[in-house]
Amino acid sequence: MGLEEFKDDMSACCRCSACKYVPLETLKGYDHVDICPSISRFGYRAYSGGGRLGIGMALLNKEMDYSSPGLLEIIYNCQMCGGCDISCKYAMDMEVLDPMNEIRAECIKRNNSHPVLDKIITSLKNGGPMVLEANAKQGEWASELGTKDYTKQSVQVIYHAGCRTRHDKARWPIAQQTIKLMQKANIDVGIAMDEPCCGGRAYQMGYQTEAIEKAKRNMEIFNKSSAKTLVTGCAECYFAFKVLYDKFGIKGDFEILHTSEFFARLIQQGKLKPGKKVNMTVTYHDPCHLGRQGEPYIHWKGHRVPGQLIVFDPPKEFRRGMNGVYEPPRNLLQSIPGLKMVEMDRHKEFAWCCGAGGGVSETNPEYALWTATKRIEEAASTKTEAIVTGCPGCENLFEAAIRKNESRLKVYDIVEILARAIL
Amino acid sequence: MTLSKNQYTAFEDIVGPEYISNNPAILYSYSWRSGLYAPPQDFSPLFEAIILPNTNEEIQAIVKLCNKFKIQFKASSTGWGPYNDATAPGCIKLDLRRMNRIIEINVKNMYAVVEPGVIGTQLQAECMKLGLNCNQNGAGTNCSASPIIGHCGFGHLSQSGSYGERNQLALEWITPEGDMVRLGSLGSIGAWFCGDGPGPSLRGAIRGNVVPMGGLGVFTKAATKLYHWPGPMSVELKGVSPKYVPTSIAKDFLIRIYSFPSMDMMDLAQQKIGEAEIAYELMGFNKGMAASNIATNNEEMLELHAEFSKLLTDYCLMVIIGGYSPRDFEYKTKVLNQIATDTQGKSLTKISDDTEVAAGCLWRWLRATGSIREVFRATGCFAGEVGGTDVFRLMADYIVETAKVKQKMIDDKLIFNDGAPPFTQAIEHGHYGHGELLIRYIPNPANWAGMMDFMAKANEIAIKQHFGVPGHVFSDAQHDIYGPHVMNYHKWLRKLKKSFDPNGASEGSHHITVKE
Numbered sequence: 001m002g003l004e005e006f007k008d009d010m011s012a013c014c015r016c017s018a019c020k021y022v023p024l025e026t027l028k029g030y031d032h033v034d035i036c037p038s039i040s041r042f043g044y045r046a047y048s049g050g051g052r053l054g055i056g057m058a059l060l061n062k063e064m065d066y067s068s069p070g071l072l073e074i075i076y077n078c079q080m081c082g083g084c085d086i087s088c089k090y091a092m093d094m095e096v097l098d099p100m101n102e103i104r105a106e107c108i109k110r111n112n113s114h115p116v117l118d119k120i121i122t123s124l125k126n127g128g129p130m131v132l133e134a135n136a137k138q139g140e141w142a143s144e145l146g147t148k149d150y151t152k153q154s155v156q157v158i159y160h161a162g163c164r165t166r167h168d169k170a171r172w173p174i175a176q177q178t179i180k181l182m183q184k185a186n187i188d189v190g191i192a193m194d195e196p197c198c199g200g201r202a203y204q205m206g207y208q209t210e211a212i213e214k215a216k217r218n219m220e221i222f223n224k225s226s227a228k229t230l231v232t233g234c235a236e237c238y239f240a241f242k243v244l245y246d247k248f249g250i251k252g253d254f255e256i257l258h259t260s261e262f263f264a265r266l267i268q269q270g271k272l273k274p275g276k277k278v279n280m281t282v283t284y285h286d287p288c289h290l291g292r293q294g295e296p297y298i299h300w301k302g303h304r305v306p307g308q309l310i311v312f313d314p315p316k317e318f319r320r321g322m323n324g325v326y327e328p329p330r331n332l333l334q335s336i337p338g339l340k341m342v343e344m345d346r347h348k349e350f351a352w353c354c355g356a357g358g359g360v361s362e363t364n365p366e367y368a369l370w371t372a373t374k375r376i377e378e379a380a381s382t383k384t385e386a387i388v389t390g391c392p393g394c395e396n397l398f399e400a401a402i403r404k405n406e407s408r409l410k411v412y413d414i415v416e417i418l419a420r421a422i423l
Numbered sequence: 424m425t426l427s428k429n430q431y432t433a434f435e436d437i438v439g440p441e442y443i444s445n446n447p448a449i450l451y452s453y454s455w456r457s458g459l460y461a462p463p464q465d466f467s468p469l470f471e472a473i474i475l476p477n478t479n480e481e482i483q484a485i486v487k488l489c490n491k492f493k494i495q496f497k498a499s500s501t502g503w504g505p506y507n508d509a510t511a512p513g514c515i516k517l518d519l520r521r522m523n524r525i526i527e528i529n530v531k532n533m534y535a536v537v538e539p540g541v542i543g544t545q546l547q548a549e550c551m552k553l554g555l556n557c558n559q560n561g562a563g564t565n566c567s568a569s570p571i572i573g574h575c576g577f578g579h580l581s582q583s584g585s586y587g588e589r590n591q592l593a594l595e596w597i598t599p600e601g602d603m604v605r606l607g608s609l610g611s612i613g614a615w616f617c618g619d620g621p622g623p624s625l626r627g628a629i630r631g632n633v634v635p636m637g638g639l640g641v642f643t644k645a646a647t648k649l650y651h652w653p654g655p656m657s658v659e660l661k662g663v664s665p666k667y668v669p670t671s672i673a674k675d676f677l678i679r680i681y682s683f684p685s686m687d688m689m690d691l692a693q694q695k696i697g698e699a700e701i702a703y704e705l706m707g708f709n710k711g712m713a714a715s716n717i718a719t720n721n722e723e724m725l726e727l728h729a730e731f732s733k734l735l736t737d738y739c740l741m742v743i744i745g746g747y748s749p750r751d752f753e754y755k756t757k758v759l760n761q762i763a764t765d766t767q768g769k770s771l772t773k774i775s776d777d778t779e780v781a782a783g784c785l786w787r788w789l790r791a792t793g794s795i796r797e798v799f800r801a802t803g804c805f806a807g808e809v810g811g812t813d814v815f816r817l818m819a820d821y822i823v824e825t826a827k828v829k830q831k832m833i834d835d836k837l838i839f840n841d842g843a844p845p846f847t848q849a850i851e852h853g854h855y856g857h858g859e860l861l862i863r864y865i866p867n868p869a870n871w872a873g874m875m876d877f878m879a880k881a882n883e884i885a886i887k888q889h890f891g892v893p894g895h896v897f898s899d900a901q902h903d904i905y906g907p908h909v910m911n912y913h914k915w916l917r918k919l920k921k922s923f924d925p926n927g928a929s930e931g932s933h934h935i936t937v938k939e
Contacts, residue, residue, distance in 0.1 A: 011465075011866075012803030014458020016795050017501045017542075017565050023664045024544040024564050024792045028657040029552065030525055033545055043475045043520060044444060045502065046452035054455030055448050057465055063451060070446035090665045091795035093721050094803070308839040308865055309801055315722045322663045349663050 006099035010053040019049030019084035022350040032345040035083035037371040049084025049096045081288040081353035086321040104206025134167035139193035141172040148190035150225040155190030158227040162234030164392035177419035185271045200240025205359040233259040235287035235391035246297040260329035274421035277338030283384040286351040287391035292321035321349035336421045354394035372401035386410040442475040457505045461804040461866040467508035470516040477521045487601035495930040498641040500539040500567035506636035506933035533649040541568045556652035558584035559791035570647040582705040592618045592646035599640045599924035615646035638934025653745035665719040669786040677744045678785045681768035682735040689738040692766040697852045701755040707847030708741035716793040737844035807862035809894035815856025821890035822858035825881045837873035839863040
């Protein structure tokens with residue numbers, strides 16, 4: 001891959017502004033029309049999906065170069081949430097997020113990188129986590145759970161907690177409750193006491209080589225285990241294992257599920273029964289990497305047919321966000337007695353991003369928090385008591401936004417809600 | 424030309440450092456060419472700086488500085504078309520996206536007041552909550568809701584919701600010299616209800632043929648007429664993008680695409696439908712547009728186009744009926760069926776028999792979200808003949824004539840072969856109409872040369888066969904072609920430009936300039 005491969009896609013941008021807005025069929029009022037946090041915050045066209053494609057064309061045409069002053073400011077003030085991609089593809093047959101990823105990768109190739117992200121990648125290369133503020137050690141969260149180690153013992157299911165959970169004591173209860181729920185359902189689950197990082201965030205940040213290397217090493221570890229299923233509660237890990245690794249051609253002989261999918265299935269099979277009432281009104285936030293970006297990767301190799309029409313040989317099926325993980329978390333929540341669920345205006349494939357993606361949490365925390373605040377305000381407008389989601393990145397940022405804004409809203413991982421109804 | 428440090432600082436002092444930029448990456452993002460009339464060149468000339476003003480006072484101060492510094496400015500809302508671009512160095516861009524407030528929705532007097540950054544969807548969604556609707560620009564609901572921005576504003580809703588020139592009421596205008604002028608009733612009694620008085624009316628002088636395309640100051644607020652809405656306060660959808668199906672609207676509406684044996688029969692049908700005042704939407708809709716709009720990708724579009732080609736003639740109308748009561752709906756449906764029978768209109772079964780397709784089309788065309796699929800997905804670029812506004816049949820005939828030239832381009836493989844039928848819009852239930860010819864192409868030198876040759880021939884047809892001044896006529900070159908045949912209007916337009924803009928500060932390449 002490279003930016004050049006997406007020249008035709010970028011050329012197809014007609015500058016219509018669809019990338020700035022939710023798919024406009026869905027809008028029910030003046031508010032919540034925006035889907036792109038970046039242009040919403042910074043205002044200039046350069047910060048929109050289409051604007052970024054224009055920049056990509058300028059770079060390809062050598063109208064400007066990768067060391068151009070101010071370029072990184074634009075490139076890295078984007079969560080890579082993919083909202084622009086989905087809104088564009090409501091109408092168009094072209095890629096938006098892929099070339100944006102390639103622009104970042106080209107920057108890294110030219111050593112034009114962001115120093116904060118370099119620090120994170122150095123940690124990854126040294127076998128460390130991709131979080132800057134780790135407050136816990138590997139495996140410590142599971143020390144009292146008596147869980148098998150899948151790198152040493154035979155298991156049916158791997159549970160992968162993810163960097164943002166295992167290295168943050170505030171998130172430990174989610175991982176611990178996940179294990180307890182699995183144990184309750186008699187699932188033969190194992191973890192790795194020395195759990196590897198998925199590497200997915202490296203890809204989002206533009207460090208493609210590092211992400212691929214990590215994927216290869218991880219897949220070797222996973223393939224050595226006897227597990228038939230890998231479950232994670234982190235949307236970014238899920239995206240990495242399910243979508244990115246597949247994109248890289250690195251695939252194992254096991255199923256990859258998010259905790260919401262796994263537990264929704266157990267509930268449907270009658271292996272878990274949420275019996276306790278949880279009297280609460282909640283709204284569900286679709287994490288970008290579980291929702292619109294969580295749909296399976298679609299392999300395609302071919303070429304655009306010459307002529308006056310954008311068609312491909314063989315026909316190309318675009319990832320438009322149609323097959324993201326939308327229903328399992330909702331089914332799970334709706335199975336809980338007493339719990340009432342309300343939708344935010346922007347949901348499923350056109351959900352507003354939490355603000356954490358693309359390295360923004362680290363490179364521009366103020367902007368990340370601004371984005372989360374917008375989401376908290378949207379949630380509050382539904383008169384909900386809590387915002388439930390399925391990604392520790394979203395949860396961290398929502399909690400910070402709530403603290404800063406002195407909101408009374410609560411934040412829960414979907415597992416925490418299920419645990420209340422069962423454990 | 425590059426802004427001097429002092430000049431940049433002077434602008435920065437007005438809006439603050441966050442809202443002005445000359446970062447090259449930002450400048451290039453504004454100069455990436457539009458897909459509308461896309462030339463072979465990827466980039467237009469760079470602006471000297473981009474400014475994001477938020478108030479009238481800021482705009483006035485910026486415009487006055489431009490006059491002082493002899494710098495040109497160009498303002499835009501969503502900035503879609505090529506007329507938003509710089510044509511030479513020495514120009515700054517005012518991106519009005521921060522001016523995005525709905526000032527008022529006046530239910531009793533049925534008008535709304537908007538700033539340029541409000542898009543059509545936002546206003547429509549708010550109006551629907553109140554039992555009202557606004558016209559949508561045919562290019563799409565992603566365009567500004569202001570009736571004096573975004574070309575003429577013909578669209579799917581023009582049958583019941585008219586178009587920009589007729590919808591524009593009072594107006595707030597920052598002139599090219601930086602004065603603020605309030606036109607229509609706003610200028611005398613501070614109310615928005617009328618564009619022509621009591622108070623000064625400059626509607627014709629300001630709008631010209633097709634609105635000034637950024638070339639005559641900045642329109643900061645405008646009132647637009649609203650219309651009754653027979654549907655629900657909001658529309659529930661099922662499904663995921665791009666395949667939404669509305670679940671709460673179909674019972675109130677009926678949608679049909681009729682194919683007629685001849686232009687005469689189609690013309691008769693649109694006249695009768697107009698006279699009966701039964702249609703919420705009425706639009707000439709050809710098989711290529713229908714296929715593009717229903718399909719969610721180009722491959723599917725080709726399949727549908729082949730299917731529709733067997734079923735539809737080149738003379739088709741899309742009709743939407745909405746009932747304000749069950750009896751109203753029943754009456755309108757009966758009348759429509761009778762007209763279809765009388766004019767030998769054959770209904771496209773894909774619409775009449777497939778409820779999900781019908782409901783999807785219904786909502787897409789009421790909201791006008793399908794236009795990007797129709798005109799841009801095929802190639803990323805759209806040009807073509809934007810006809811004028813006059814008697815429906817005259818406009819339709821003009822497009823039929825130019826379609827013959829389009830066929831030559833298809834034969835030469837310069838453009839996408841979607842057949843060459845016209846599309847037309849009937850306005851306000853009357854005999855008034857507008858026609859266009861959709862041309863989709865990949866921008867390269869050969870195709871562009873073909874496009875220019877086509878436009879020259881379309882102009883020749885319009886002039887020699889007396890079809891009037893089409894909607895694509897803007898810029899010095901075009902006005903100079905048509906003016907001598909139309910009472911030398913171009914000279915008057917140029918005098919108006921010179922009177923309002925003696926320093927030529929408002930970049931007028933897509934309107935008219937003060938050249939002699």
